[in-house]
Amino acid sequence: MSETSSDWQKTTIDSAQAAAHPETAQAVARIKALRQTIDNIDSAAIALLAERFKTTSQVGVLKANAGFAPEDTKREDYQIERLHRIAIDAGLDPEIAEMYREFVVTEAKKRHQRIADAGGDPGVLDVFA
Numbered sequence: 001m002s003e004t005s006s007d008w009q010k011t012t013i014d015s016a017q018a019a020a021h022p023e024t025a026q027a028v029a030r031i032k033a034l035r036q037t038i039d040n041i042d043s044a045a046i047a048l049l050a051e052r053f054k055t056t057s058q059v060g061v062l063k064a065n066a067g068f069a070p071e072d073t074k075r076e077d078y079q080i081e082r083l084h085r086i087a088i089d090a091g092l093d094p095e096i097a098e099m100y101r102e103f104v105v106t107e108a109k110k111r112h113q114r115i116a117d118a119g120g121d122p123g124v125l126d127v128f129a
């Protein structure tokens, strides 16, 4: 494939690329190894997200049955401060930790609302139904 001025933004690094540019073979091999680690991390992250949402859904059922609202801002303030702190300790930009927190908490609250609207039935979230 011929290179244009914008190609640097979206190079597909695969065996075809390696064959076409043997001078970059070492970089391609190293990237391939790093991608295996990235895939392992993504697998773990998805498994952890699944567990988090299963857990927050249980909280949603308890809240719906007890008549509590989906949102708890005091709990969220604690999480914001805590995730900021542990992100810095881990060498992660705290803005990324905040984007993660905002995403999961917003989605958890939407699910709480759906459970509440269904009278406390978590089956409403069953994506396989």
Ligand SMILES: C=C(O[C@@H]1C=C(C(=O)O)C=C[C@H]1O)C(=O)O
Residues within 6 Å of the ligand: 056, 059, 070, 071, 072, 073, 075, 076, 104, 105, 106, 108, 109
């Ligand atoms: C899960 C809860 O409900 C909401 C969702 C939260 C979360 O996803 O961590 C945190 C606070 C609440 O706004 C909770 O109150 O613990």
